Amino acid sequence: MTKAELIEEVSRVVEMTRKDSEVIVEAIFDSVVKSLRGGDKIEIRGFGSFRTRQRQPRVGRNPKTGARVDVPAKRIPYFKPSKELKDLVNHESGAGVPPPVSGD
DSSP states (O other): OOHHHHHHHHHHHHTOOHHHHHHHHHHHHHHHHHHHHTTOOEEETTTEEEEEEEEOOEEEEOTTTOOEEEEOOEEEEEEEEOHHHHHHHHHOGGGSOOOOOOOO
16 A cells, blocks of 8 residues: 555545545654654554664675675664554454464
8 A cells, every 4th residue: 555545545534635634644654753763662552563773883795896885873663563463464354365264
């Protein structure tokens, strides 16, 4: 799903204009980015959590030339899905995927 498709879905479900839906989606994304930049953890119950992880500096290689490249330390965003989300993705039959067949 793309951001445009998400905006369209919000617009349809909430029955508001596409422009208003776009403002809502953008506000949510901006809030997530702002919180992660500030070092905060975002937890959405039943969905998952967003946080940053610190990557240590390292020496990499340019795949084309083989030259050594110093890669600086950086923070990367990380998403951890909740148990409920994992269960919905793997065991919910309402998504058009049949439930797993037991070997009984």
